[in-house]
Amino acid sequence: MKYLKYTLGVLAILVIGFLLTGLIKNELSYNCEIMVDRSLTESWAVSQDEGKMADWLDGFQKIEYVSGSPGTVGAVSDVYFTNDGQEMTIRETITEIVPNQSVSMTFTSDFMDMDYKLTMKSINGKTKISTSTTCIGNGMFSKSLLAVMGNSIKDQEETNLSNLKKTIEENSKNYSLIEN
Template identity: 50%
Template sequence: MKYVKYLLGFIVLLILIFFGSGLLTPSVYYESEIIVNKSAKESWAVMSDESKLPQWIKGFKKTELISGTKNSVGAVSKIYIDDNGQEMTMQETIKEIKPNALMSMKFTMDFMDMDYEMHMKENNGKTTINSKSTTVGNGLFAKSIVSFMRGSMKSQEDENLQSLKKVIEENTTDYFQNPKTVGTEEEKN
């Protein structure tokens, strides 16, 4: 009987720690950073290219514009992610854009919300890309789980940015073609 009391006491202690963590840490903040050997202009173009998103965002499937103008402040899109065979959706709202410098978004999901910023700064032909994320669980249970997920969320962002670095540095798409040189000879005349 004494062992049952100890076991119950231990279980209650774990529950208190779990929910206490959600109360004491209602949001989780983390940053990631990479440096790419390309200009901010090209880095921005590659990062913004929807066809390249599956190459650097783990599990990315597709995006659907819900309202607003694509890639502009106020645009709302539905994002589809494959999370280990389960389809997950989230709503993305663009909060701020400064081309070649800043993209700020809010992601809303049933379980949690995330404020996400991606900053780009060029120096001597190289671009530092820094992401900042603040995640908040929706409800005490979700806040408690999110408080324990900081490490895995940061690891996923580090992995995504390393993939983005590779996609940018291996990019062969010319996003800045001179319109007068694009097309066939007949179209130019």
């Protein structure tokens, strides 16, 4: 009985500590960047090509447009992913877009809300791609989980950018006739 009390006490302290972590650090922000050995125009076109998204976004399945014109400010879409066999839907809203330069979006889900900005800049014929992300959990458990697993979320963004770099550099589709 004595050990049960100690075990429950330790467990209670761990749960309280976990929840307090979400109170102390209730927002996760990070930046990532990568250089791509392709032109800005091609890099932008590949990143915006829905047909190539599964090549660089882990678990990407499809996009369903909800309202607005795709690729314009105010456009709302449901983006479907699978993660360990589970389907997940994220609502994406474009808040700002400057073709061949940047796109800002908000993503909302049951778990968290995210402000995301992808920026591209031409440097000596190559493209520097940068992202800036801020996540806020929806609820105490989500905030605490974000605080604890923040590095893995940033690691996923770095993986996505690495996959985007590969997708762009291996691209064989001609985007030269596409006007943005």
